[in-house]
Amino acid sequence: MNISGEARILKDDRGVYKTTLVSTDSNKETGEEEKIFMKINVGFKKGVEVKNKTKINITNGFITFFRIDTGEVDEDGNLKRPIYKYFPKLVIMDFEVLEDGVDEVYSSKPKKTVESNFNDDTFGEYYPDTYSEDTLPF
Numbered sequence: 284m285n286i287s288g289e290a291r292i293l294k295d296d297r298g299v300y301k302t303t304l305v306s307t308d309s310n311k312e313t314g315e316e317e318k319i320f321m322k323i324n325v326g327f328k329k330g331v332e333v334k335n336k337t338k339i340n341i342t343n344g345f346i347t348f349f350r351i352d353t354g355e356v357d358e359d360g361n362l363k364r365p366i367y368k369y370f371p372k373l374v375i376m377d378f379e380v381l382e383d384g385v386d387e388v389y390s391s392k393p394k395k396t397v398e399s400n401f402n403d404d405t406f407g408e409y410y411p412d413t414y415s416e417d418t419l420p421f
Contacts, residue, residue, distance in 0.1 A: 286344035286373060289381065292325060294335040295391040300325040302373065324349075324372045334384030343377035 290302045301322045310317050333339070350367040357364045 284346050286346055286375075287341050289338065289340050290325075290373075292333050292335075292337045292339060292384070293322075294333065294384075294388050296388045297391050299391065300327065300333070324370065326372055326374045328376060333380070334386060335388045337380060337384030338382035339375070339378040340381055341375050341378050344373060344375040347372050347374055 293301045293303070295301070302325050304321045304323055306319050306321075307316050308319050309315070327333070348369050348371050350369045353366045353368055355366040357366050
């Protein structure tokens with residue numbers, strides 16, 4: 284799937300890039316529309332760096348994913364398979380800077396280890412060391 288358009292890129296103190304997706308949903312208690320946000324990891328070609336809060340226009344990008352081993356095992360008879368959690372990642376190949384960002388990065392929370400009670404809330408706090416730009420196909 285090809286990705287293009289404007290995005291604001293956030294950079295944390297670990298050098299991890301993210302952008303925020305926004306959607307609207309109806310609040311079940313009040314019935315009012317409210318915005319919901321989700322951060323999605325972003326990767327660039329090797330050697331490309333941008334400042335925190337840089338606004339860019341993506342001219343060539345695609346969506347992929349990475350997975351994290353939860354440490355749990357799915358047992359089906361004699362067959363044992365590891366259970367993974369999958370997370371989307373936006374890879375930006377070409378872009379134009381619309382607004383330069385700031386040199387200050389935002390603080391990430393301490394990295395959590397993957398435990399057997401792994402849940403989706405961990406996504407924003409965990410970035411796998413096993414996933415590097417060297418594993419990308421370019």
